[in-house]
Structures are given as structure tokens and as C-alpha cells.
Amino acid sequence: MTPTVPASDWYSIAPLSIVAVAALVVLLADLLAPKSVNRYVAIAIGAVGLIVAGIDAAYAFHSNYAAFGGAFIVGGFSVVFQEIILIAALGSLVLYGANGAAERIGGTVALMLWSTSGAMLMAGAGNLMTIFLGLELLSLGLYCLCGLADRPTARESALKYLILSSMASGFLVYGMALLFGASGSVALADLTNPGLISNPLFWCGAGLFLVGISFKLSLVPFHAWAPDVYEGAPLPVTAYMSVVTKAATLAVLARFIYAALPTTIASEMLLPVWIVAAVSMIVGNVGMLAQHDLKRLIAYSGIAQVGYILTALAGGTALGMRYAIYYLAAYTFMNLGAFAVAALLSGEREEGTRLANYRGLAGRRPVVAAMMTFFLLAMAGLPPTAGFLGKVLILATSVSAGYAWLGATLIVGTAISLYAYAKVIRAMYARDEHAHPHDVRAVAPLAWISAVACCIIVIAMTFYPLTPSNVLPLVR
Amino acid sequence: MLVLSLVLIPIVAGLGLFLRRGEHPDQSKAFGAFVAAFTFVAAIAARGEEWSFRWLSRPFESSFHFGTTSVSFWIVLLLALCTFCAILATNVPRTASFVAQLLILEGAMMGVFLARDLLAFALFWDLMLLPVFFVLLGWGTHAPTAWRYFIYNFAGGLTLLLATAAFGVLYGSTDVIGRADVHLVGAWVPWIFAGFAFAFLVKTPVWPLHTWMPLTYSDTPAPMVAVVSAVQSKAGLYGLIAIGMAFMPDYFKAYAGIFIVLGVISLLYGAFASLTQSDAKRVVAYSSLSHLGLIVVAIASFNPLALQGAIVYIIAHGLFSAMLFLVLGFVESREDTRSLRRLGGIGAANPKLGGALCIAALAALGLPGLAGFVGEIIILIGLFQAGLLWAVIPALVAIVLASAYMLRLFQGIMNGPNVADLPVRSDLSWIEGLAIAPLVLALVVLGVDPHALTAFDPSAYNTTTSQGVTR
Numbered sequence: 030m031t032p033t034v035p036a037s038d039w040y041s042i043a044p045l046s047i048v049a050v051a052a053l054v055v056l057l058a059d060l061l062a063p064k065s066v067n068r069y070v071a072i073a074i075g076a077v078g079l080i081v082a083g084i085d086a087a088y089a090f091h092s093n094y095a096a097f098g099g100a101f102i103v104g105g106f107s108v109v110f111q112e113i114i115l116i117a118a119l120g121s122l123v124l125y126g127a128n129g130a131a132e133r134i135g136g137t138v139a140l141m142l143w144s145t146s147g148a149m150l151m152a153g154a155g156n157l158m159t160i161f162l163g164l165e166l167l168s169l170g171l172y173c174l175c176g177l178a179d180r181p182t183a184r185e186s187a188l189k190y191l192i193l194s195s196m197a198s199g200f201l202v203y204g205m206a207l208l209f210g211a212s213g214s215v216a217l218a219d220l221t222n223p224g225l226i227s228n229p230l231f232w233c234g235a236g237l238f239l240v241g242i243s244f245k246l247s248l249v250p251f252h253a254w255a256p257d258v259y260e261g262a263p264l265p266v267t268a269y270m271s272v273v274t275k276a277a278t279l280a281v282l283a284r285f286i287y288a289a290l291p292t293t294i295a296s297e298m299l300l301p302v303w304i305v306a307a308v309s310m311i312v313g314n315v316g317m318l319a320q321h322d323l324k325r326l327i328a329y330s331g332i333a334q335v336g337y338i339l340t341a342l343a344g345g346t347a348l349g350m351r352y353a354i355y356y357l358a359a360y361t362f363m364n365l366g367a368f369a370v371a372a373l374l375s376g377e378r379e380e381g382t383r384l385a386n387y388r389g390l391a392g393r394r395p396v397v398a399a400m401m402t403f404f405l406l407a408m409a410g411l412p413p414t415a416g417f418l419g420k421v422l423i424l425a426t427s428v429s430a431g432y433a434w435l436g437a438t439l440i441v442g443t444a445i446s447l448y449a450y451a452k453v454i455r456a457m458y459a460r461d462e463h464a465h466p467h468d469v470r471a472v473a474p475l476a477w478i479s480a481v482a483c484c485i486i487v488i489a490m491t492f493y494p495l496t497p498s499n500v501l502p503l504v505r
Numbered sequence: 506m507l508v509l510s511l512v513l514i515p516i517v518a519g520l521g522l523f524l525r526r527g528e529h530p531d532q533s534k535a536f537g538a539f540v541a542a543f544t545f546v547a548a549i550a551a552r553g554e555e556w557s558f559r560w561l562s563r564p565f566e567s568s569f570h571f572g573t574t575s576v577s578f579w580i581v582l583l584l585a586l587c588t589f590c591a592i593l594a595t596n597v598p599r600t601a602s603f604v605a606q607l608l609i610l611e612g613a614m615m616g617v618f619l620a621r622d623l624l625a626f627a628l629f630w631d632l633m634l635l636p637v638f639f640v641l642l643g644w645g646t647h648a649p650t651a652w653r654y655f656i657y658n659f660a661g662g663l664t665l666l667l668a669t670a671a672f673g674v675l676y677g678s679t680d681v682i683g684r685a686d687v688h689l690v691g692a693w694v695p696w697i698f699a700g701f702a703f704a705f706l707v708k709t710p711v712w713p714l715h716t717w718m719p720l721t722y723s724d725t726p727a728p729m730v731a732v733v734s735a736v737q738s739k740a741g742l743y744g745l746i747a748i749g750m751a752f753m754p755d756y757f758k759a760y761a762g763i764f765i766v767l768g769v770i771s772l773l774y775g776a777f778a779s780l781t782q783s784d785a786k787r788v789v790a791y792s793s794l795s796h797l798g799l800i801v802v803a804i805a806s807f808n809p810l811a812l813q814g815a816i817v818y819i820i821a822h823g824l825f826s827a828m829l830f831l832v833l834g835f836v837e838s839r840e841d842t843r844s845l846r847r848l849g850g851i852g853a854a855n856p857k858l859g860g861a862l863c864i865a866a867l868a869a870l871g872l873p874g875l876a877g878f879v880g881e882i883i884i885l886i887g888l889f890q891a892g893l894l895w896a897v898i899p900a901l902v903a904i905v906l907a908s909a910y911m912l913r914l915f916q917g918i919m920n921g922p923n924v925a926d927l928p929v930r931s932d933l934s935w936i937e938g939l940a941i942a943p944l945v946l947a948l949v950v951l952g953v954d955p956h957a958l959t960a961f962d963p964s965a966y967n968t969t970t971s972q973g974v975t976r
Binding site for chain 2: 348391395396399406411412413417420421422424425426428429436437440443444447448451454455458459460492494496
């Protein structure tokens with residue numbers, strides 16, 4: 030006898046199904062469309078799929094529904110993360126319009142869409158199996174995407190990502206197996222059972238699980254892969270990875286922290302996570318100082334920014350969750366904006382991410398330099414950007430939740446990062462008559478639009494800090 | 506809305522000017538001067554007006570709340586005036602971008618002084634550091650200067666931010682500047698106060714946090730440094746009065762001794778250092794350290810009279826330091842040097858330039874009849890009244906030294922044998938004259954009739970009473 034699945038369960042996964050189906054349509058269209066326009070066809074279909082999925086997902090914002098016996102939970106939390114993932118995917122897709130390799134565009138877009146549906150699955154995952162399913166769906170697409178560029182570093186990037194990420198998955202799945210052994214169930218809801226506290230299997234399982242998650246979030250000391258992988262991957266893929274994987278993994282971690290631990294021991298059990306966050310804030314920002322490539326710089330910056338987001342989650346307060354989401358959204362737009370500006374300086378074969386190319390940029394292209402300055406200042410947390418307000422909110426919530434030491438670490442980390450970001454800004458504004466770097470001028474209206482849109486959104490978020498209220502993660 | 510336009514219009518105008526293509530030096534200057542003149546008129550019209558827009562309701566209440574307080578009104582006028590004069594006096598390459606930076610700086614500092622909300626204050630505080638940093642990068646001659654400025658001041662900005670967040674969490678609202686009923690108590694308050702105080706003392710600056718200042722002041726082009734030394738350095742003093750003294754008076758009083766000692770060291774150190782400098786702009790930079798040290802002492806004395814004197818002196822110092830830097834800029838643009846060793850004897854052939862420097866130097870050394878004297882004498886009487894005799898005596902020494910270093914500066918440039926090797930030079934042009942005329946006028950008017958300024962009521966800032974509502 031097969032259990033019947035009600036139709037509403039299928040509706041609840043409609044957004045990610047739409048994205049997955051859009052990928053198939055892209056592949057079909059790629060076969061049929063003439064070569065001259067296939068780039069635009071693929072991107073247009075992908076963009077429409079993402080937007081439709083976004084609209085469909087938004088309808089579920091006020092719902093609270095556990096589909097497939099609690100395997101997939103729809104609610105404010107999952108919807109907000111899905112929207113962030115969809116926006117990031119759309120932003121990265123648009124960058125392909127600017128300077129992706131034209132010949133493989135159909136497959137590339139399809140892979141990116143499938144990865145996106147995996148990330149969306151993680152955002153709503155309510156049991157260990159769904160988490161793993163979503164994570165692998167996300168990662169498998171990315172392994173291919175990383176190796177797409179025609180250069181040796183791309184192959185290095187793909188291989189490194191494959192090996193290290195598989196190892197992290199190994200940690201994760203082994204941890205899940207131990208958690209299953211301890212609780213006798215794959216549901217996250219069964220992990221809240223206080224009887225588990227005395228079970229060593231539970232502690233080992235949770236530890237391995239958190240190690241796997243830290244690997245995927247590239248938290249120190251599991252961060253070393255991120256700069257190399259980011260550097261080798263094509264620019265749009267780097268933009269995608271820097272936001273989507275982090276958003277999806279943070280959704281899993283936030284659900285685990287908030288809802289899937291016995292409440293009595295949550296604070297002591299999570300102390301290592303906060304320590305890792307504090308170390309990431311320092312090491313990530315110090316690591317930025319020595320970088321000569323924008324992608325590596327953003328990789329290290331991302332390590333620190335995830336530390337900031339975890340600072341908001343420390344203490345497990347409802348407000349903290351809202352500010353973490355606020356900062357994640359701000360991080361999404363400033364990262365996408367910075368990559369869009371880099372895309373303006375990139376060609377199909379050559380990416381304008383070497384920081385040497387930015388020397389004296391303000392003299393040659395003042396508006397591009399001004400926008401890059403704006404996004405770097407936003408990442409550094411200077412006004413008038415959402416990065417500034419996000420840091421204020423995180424500071425306030427960490428102080429009131431009793432984690433003032435994390436707030437102080439955030440301040441120290443920010444002080445270090447200011448120097449690193451300002452170094453790039455200084456290079457752009459330096460008067461250097463001798464340097465004649467090779468500038469690529471991409472004719473990319475889409476990248477312009479996305480950079481300007483990110484600029485406006487990052488400013489608007491500062492003055493209208495919307496933080497939705499029903500975003501507490503739930504388990505069933 | 507008028508009060509909001511004071512903040513927004515210079516920033517928008519500056520961004521517009523920045524993004525405009527092509528070099529139009531005269532047009533840019535005319536446009537910038539027009540915007541600055543508008544803000545001056547609008548600031549007078551907007552006195553007492555308030556504008557508020559709810560920003561955050563969690564984790565603490567915060568608004569974009571702008572309006573003048575009894576202190577900030579005069580500083581805002583000073584800011585508009587100095588920006589106007591500085592834009593007229595601008596004589597640098599890439600004029601349009603430079604004027605744009607001056608306008609953005611004006612808008613950001615308007616935000617600092619008009620903010621009635623601590624978080625908005627902190628936002629504009631960080632924002633006002635950026636134009637100076639960009640000018641140091643683009644027009645400065647010495648890259649480490651920009652870093653020194655950036656690191657010192659942003660370190661201050663970050664502690665200000667942390668203190669603001671903690672203030673908000675503790676009190677539940679940051680919409681407090683200008684309110685007299687807010688008192689903070691609790692174990693955390695000394696730390697919050699320390700965060701604010703660090704930012705303010707770096708910005709002012711006082712010894713030993715001053716080491717960014719002489720470099721910045723000598724390396725920044727004259728029009729920008731005129732605004733920075735006249736107004737930006739006052740942000741720290743304003744913060745001490747409007748935040749430290751208003752919300753944490755008990756803690757400020759407890760640590761007032763430290764402030765007085767630092768102020769006395771600054772005023773002596775600045776005066777002696779000023780005597781030995783050979784760079785003309787550094788002479789004025791160190792004299793600023795000395796004068797601002799006196800104001801810090803006056804504020805920390807918690808004497809109402811000294812506090813009134815501090816307000817007068819804040820405005821007076823703004824006027825004469827702006828004028829000194831502008832005139833030194835004129836000299837530098839003619840002679841291509843600021844070194845006192847390579848300058849001399851300019852006054853004979855350039856009577857107007859000599860006269861301008863003379864007026865500025867006399868105002869700085871506290872000649873009766875000009876605004877600087879009024880501030881100094883009220884502060885000294887107030888300090889005497891407060892029984893701080895041990896602070897009055899070094900202050901007198903510094904005032905005597907002020908005559909020495911200001912006359913040394915004047916004589917070094919204007920009198921003596923003509924040592925310059927550049928044959929062609931002209932006296933003040935009419936536009937340069939127009940740039941400093943409003944400052945001279947203000948110095949004389951305030952020197953003769955300072956009553957408008959002394960109408961400031963210090964009791965609004967908890968100097969005499971220490972009771973209030975806490976929550």
C-alpha cells in the first residue's frame with residue numbers, strides 16, 4: 030500500500046519545481062533556438078522561471094505547513110530564504126548575459142537553476158534527509174559550474190571544490206547517521222527530546238553535523254577552500270556561490286540552532302559555534318589584507334560576514350533571527366552589486382578582478398569606480414548603506430542577548446576590514462600616470478542595471494529597514 | 506522640511522557635481538557657492554524647526570530626527586559660512602570634484618550637528634570622514650596622511666557606534682539629543698561614556714590622540730582644511746556638550762579631571778610645538794590643538810560661565826582658523842611653498858594679502874575687539890570662578906605664547922627681506938577678497954557684540970541640576 034500524498038504537499042514545493050522545470054525548458058530551447066540568440070533565450074527563460082517561482086513562493090509567506098510528513102516545512106522562514114536565494118540566482122544569471130561563455134550557455138543556465146532548486150529545498154528542509162538531498166543537489170551543479178572557464182585555475186577550482194566539499198558532505202552525513210542512531214528518527218523535531226542529552230551518540234553526531242555545516246559556510250578553520258575556489262570559478266558562478274550556498278546553509282544552521290536542540294543545553298552546546306564565528310570575523314578580515322584579486326578578497330570578506338550573521342543568531346532570540354535575515358539580504362545585494370561592477374570590467378575571456386586593474390580607475394571610469402567604492406563601503410559597514418544599519422542592529426541584539434564579547438569582536442573585525450577595503454578604494458582613486466592597465470569595457474546593459482539596482486536597494490534598505498516578523502524557523 | 510533640506514541639498518548637489526562630465530571651474534565654484542549660501546539662509550529660516558521620520562522601532566526606537574539645538578544653531582551657521590568661503594577660495598586642479606567633496610562634507614556635517622537622534626548622529630559622523638579621506642587620496646601629497654586620518658577617526662567612529670548601540674539597548678531609544686530629561690545610570694554607563702569620549706577626543710583632538718592632525722591639516726588643500734579645522738573639529742566638542750554632559754553628567758563629572766589634564770597638556774603642548782614649526786600650516790594646526798585644549802578644559806569645568814565662553818570660542822575659533830588657512834592657501838598658491846624659511850617680505854608688495862593675514866593672526870592671538878578675545882576672557886573668568894586656578898595659569902601662558910607664534914607666522918611671511926624666488930605675484934583678487942570678507946565681518950561683529958552667542962542657556966545641559974527621569 031502506498032501512502033497518498035495530498036495535493037497541498039505538491040503545491041508547497043511548487044516554487045522549486047518551477048525552477049527545476051525551467052531548467053529543462055532552457056535545455057530544450059537551447060537545441061531549437063538559432064545560435065545567434067541562444068544566449069538571450071536561455072537567460073530570459075531562466076529569469077522568467079526564477080521570477081515566477083519567486084512570486085509563487087511569496088504567496089506562502091503567511092502559511093505554516095509541514096509537507097511530506099514534516100520533510101519540507103513552508104512558512105515565513107523558508108519563504109524569506111527562498112526569496113533571497115532566487116534573487117541571488119537571478120543576479121548571477123544576469124551576469125552571464127554580460128560576459129558568460131556563449132557556447133555552453135544552455136547547460137550552464139540549466140545547472141545553475143537545478144542548483145537553485147536544491148538550495149530552495151534546503152531552506153525548507155525539516156528532516157535530515159531533505160537537508161542532505163538539497164545540499165547534494167546544490168553542490169553537484171556547482172562542481173560542474175566551477176570548472177567551466179577555459180583556464181587551469183578553473184580546473185583546480187572545480188577539483189578542489191569537489192574533493193573538499195565531498196569531505197564536508199561526508200562529515201555531515203556521518204553526523205546525521207549518528208543523530209539518527211541516537212534519536213531513532215530523521216526528523217529534526219525529534220532532536221529536541223531532552224532524553225538525548227545523556228547520549229554520547231547525540232553529542233558526536235551534532236558535533237560532526239556542525240563541522241560539516243561550518244565547512245560549507247567556510248568558517249575558520251574550515252575556510253581554506255573558499256578563496257581558491259572563488260578565484261578559479263567564472264565570475265557569475267563566484268557571485269552565485271558567495272550568496273546562494275551561504276544563504277541555504279545558513280537556513281539549515283539557523284533551523285538547527287533555533288528549533289532542533291534540547292533547549293536546556295542549547296547555549297553550552299553552541300558555544301563552539303560562536304567561538305568559530307568570532308575567529309572567522311578576525312581571520313577573514315585579516316586574510317583580506319593580503320589579497321590581490323577581488324574574488325579572493327570577497328571570499329575572505331564572506332568568511333567574516335558569515336561571522337557577523339552568526340553573531341546576530343547568538344542567543345537564539347527572535348529579533349536576532351530577523352536581523353540575521355536583514356544582514357543576509359544586505360550582504361546579498363552588496364555582493365551582487367560588487368560582482369556586477371566587476372562584470373562591467375570583464376570580457377568573455379578575461380575577467381577584470383585583478384586588483385591591479387583597479388589602479389587609477391576613478392580617473393578613467395568615475396561612475397564605475399564610484400559604484401565599486403559604494404559597495405566596498407557597504408561591506409565595510411559605513412553609512413549610508415544597509416551594511417552600516419545591519420551592523421548596528423547586530424551589535425544591539427548581541428549586547429542585549431548577553432553576547433557583548435561577540436559584538437566587541439565584530440567591532441575589532443570591522444576595524445581591520447576597513448583598512449582592507451580602503452586599500453582597494455585608495456588604489457582606485459590614486460593618481461597614477463604611469464600605470465596603463467588593460468581595461469576591458471564590457472557593453473553590458475544588464476550588468477549596469479543590476480549594479481544600479483543593487484545600489485538603490487542597499488541605500489533604500491538603510492532607510493526602510495524591513496524585517497518581517499514571522500520568520501522563526503519551525504520543526505515538525 | 507527646510508531643516509531636512511539643509512542636509513540633503515548639499516549632498517545631492519555634491520553628487521550631481523561629481524557625476525557631471527567635464528571641467529568647468531568657474532561654473533562649479535559659482536554653483537557650489539550658491540548652494541552654500543542657500544544653506545546659510547535656510548539655516549536661519551529653519552531655526553527651531555524640527556523634522557522627524559521613524560527609522561527603527563526595534564531593538565530600540567530611533568528616528569531620522571533633525572532640528573537645531575541652542576548650541577548647534579550657531580555651529581550650523583558657521584558651517585554654511587565656512588563652506589561658502591572655502592568654495593569661493595578654491596584654487597586646485599579638478600575643481601568640480603573638489604567642490605563636490607566640499608558640498609558632501611557640508612551636508613554630512615549638517616547631519617551631525619542637526620541630528621536629534623544618536624544613531625543618525627553616528628551615521629553622519631562616519632559619513633563626514635569620507636570626503637576628507639577622498640580629498641587626501643586625490644589631492645594630498647603624502648599617502649600615509651590619508652591612512653593616519655582614516656584609521657584614527659574610524660576607530661573613533663566604531664567606538665561611537667558600539668556606544669550608541671549600547672545606549673539604545675539600555676535606554677530603549679536613541680531619539681534623545683536636545684532632551685534634558687534623559688539620564689543614564691547603570692554598570693555599563695562608564696563604558697558607554699568611554700566609547701563616546703574616545704571618539705570625541707580623537708576628533709577634537711587632544712593630546713595624545715592628536716598625531717593625525719598636523720599631518721592632515723598641512724597636507725589637505727587649504728579650502729578643505731579650513732572647513733575641517735573650523736567645523737569638523739567642533740563635532741567632538743559638540744558631542745561632549747550635547748551627549749556626554751547631557752546624558753551622563755555624573756560620569757562625565759567623575760572623570761572631568763582627566764579631561765582637564767588632557768586639555769591643559771594639549772594647550773601647552775600645542776602652543777610650544779607651534780612656536781617651533783617651519784611649515785606655516787602646521788603652525789596653525791598646532792595652534793588649533795592649543796585653542797581646542799582650552800575649550801575642552803572649559804567644558805570639563807562644568808561651570809556655566811566657562812561653558813558659555815566655550816560656545817563663543819567654538820564659533821570664534823572656527824572663524825579665525827578658517828580665515829588663517831584660507832589666507833595661507835592664497836600665499837601657498839602664489840609662492841608654491843609653505844615653509845617659513847623660504848617665505849618672507851611678501852607684505853610690502855601685497856598690502857591686501859598682508860592685511861588679511863594680519864587680521865586673522867590678531868583674532869587668533871585674542872585681540873580685544875575681535876571674537877577670539879570674548880571667548881577667551883569668558884572662559885578664563887569661568888575657570889577662575891570654578892576654582893580651577895591650576896588650569897587658568899597654563900591657559901594664560903598659552904595665550905601669551907599665542908601672540909608669539911602668531912606674530913612669528915605673520916612676520917615670517919609678510920615682513921623681512923624678500924626671499925622668494927618667484928618673480929610674478931599678484932595681490933588678492935576680488936574673488937579671494939570676497940571669500941574672506943564674510944569671515945572678517947563675523948569676527949568683528951561677534952567681537953563687538955557677542956550677546957547673541959552668550960544667550961545660550963547651559964542649564965539645558967544639566968550643568969547645575971542632576972535630577973532627571975531615568976528608565
